Amino acid sequence: MKLTIPCLLVHLTLLRRSFGGQALLSAIILTMFTNFTIAQDMPLSQVLIDGEDWEPIAKGFNFTDGLSTDAEGNLYFSDVKGGTAVFKVDLEGKTSEFIKDAPGISGLQWGSDDRLYACVAKEQRVVVFDKEGNETELVNEVRPNDLVVTHDGNLYFTMTPTKEIRRIDPEGKMTVVSEGVVNKPNGITLSRDQGTLAVSDHGGKHVWAFRIEKDGSLSSPGNYMEMRTPVKDPEIAKGDGMATDVHGRYYVTTAEGLQMFDPTGRLGGVIATPDPSMGLVSACFAGPDHAYLHVANGGTIYRRKTKTRGALFFEKPEEAEPLAARPMPK
């Protein structure tokens, strides 16, 4: 008995050593004969690139937030505490003021109408800017935190203190689409096909998924993803800003780092926070090919190159792209 289990381990080790040369054959057979469907596994190694690390691309701000991108891959962000502008980092890495006199913004996203939608947390308004920076107010006397805008022009925003998710339809009418489901609704994103809305809980440990109905209302809530939590606070992940990639993976900033989930809600891994002494509050794919993951981490914006690309919701919704066949583990 004492010998048998170690023997088995040795046996498994031997098996693995002889495994590599037959990996291809094995992969083919696996594909042919696996007789019930399992979801594809999505480890961090499918996203991160060896040797690539976080690099700061914009520094010296107070509290960066609201990361967003446009079709070219320029990055937009705000300095929610103290800043007075919407900033832009272009593809050459140069930072400039894109919209002056726009303080206290906590969420930004370009719509399919080429306008930039914004949660002005400080002034309790949701507004939209045209390309020249002219502002139009959509709603006021609200408590917006973050937003997402679908291709067909439905804007969903989180109201963290009141446990609400609200919608502003293309005609500008506002409705409450979820109340009391998510404890502190914060970050918000869509599935790549824009049929599912995902909302992170800043006061819990789940990312919730909702079905977006034809009329824009929400149904079918599910605490679909369970975020890793700090040891000292095992029930509160501090879920914050969210992003989606072209393969349908979800990304959410948390107290433990940037957490990645596969489209079926399984945790794929946690990407370390660039500067753990500061909060991680917003994430966005931007840059060339939208292949660079960007995060707002205190007063600094960091980016790192990835093997994937961001889903862009101002573009026509598409199915999540399947991943290429994965080589067998070595």
Place this chain on the structure above:
Amino acid sequence: MGAGRGSGLVVISRSASFADSPAPGARRNTARLTDCQTAPFPPVSHLTMKRLAILFSLVFASAAFAADEDYSPGPDAMVKEGVPQGKVTQHKWSSEIFPGTERDYWVYVPAQYDGSNPACVMVFQDGGGFVRENGAFRAPTVFDNLIASGDMPVTIGIFINPGVVPPAKEGQQPRKNRSFEYDTLSDQYARFLLEEILPEVAKDYKLTGNPDCRAICGNSSGGICAFTVAWERPDEFHKVISHIGSFTNIRGGHVYPALIRKTDPKPIKVFLQDGENDLDNLHGNWPLANQQMALALEFSGYDYEFIMGTGKHSGRHGGSIFPETLRWLWSDWKKLKP
């Protein structure tokens, strides 16, 4: 090259029934894997019900990667002349416990069920695969044969697919709820069975309320789900079958061996099957996780059976031994009152 690969068979068990009297089908399939073994199995008389028995054979077969495909359904999974055949009906269910989800399920009613007495119940996760006539398991046919031969009681099979939240618009994908339902460690799936599905099926058939007469079976995430249902509700389900069970960290299921060792044993009879070539990925290592489960069940004195073969992450091995697994699981049935 001559390196080839190993194929071996491990049986860890508190009871010797698998070695004692394998069914023709099971024997055929296990024997094929050990054709080249140099030492035969120890005499089965060395094994007792109360003693851990480990049968371990290690061979290097020349036919690389033949193992998984060598497992195939045996004679008890084939329709036999003269054996009465049960009926399978297909249904749809919209759940409230998993809000917005829809799913198909199938109900198998054996020919011997006449409504005079409650039937035993067996629930299957990923039910569509188990109920398929040409699948790896062919559960309705196996049930027909084993009920007719007296190896298992008159049992109504409920084969349930995982839920999806269907898309609202054309061109959108459903939200797949399988991992959430099966991999989550909670009583939610047990409540789904007890509050939604079983009462619905019980509208048409007399179902047992005796937990000894209620079994639950699944593959992969459906396997850990079967264990979770019994672990959460041992007052309702006492019999579990897990093939290639995902006792790994998909959603925290890797903790079960530790929980089992430090929890007052529950009255659950557990069958586990896995294969040496099962998954090793970001969630964990399936062969090691299933060994951990088996030895934790052993440590805490459970009535369990563990079969380790050479298969991959497929239902082939579990399917090939399925009739024998059911014989073991239901070996006490004549003493039970459904």
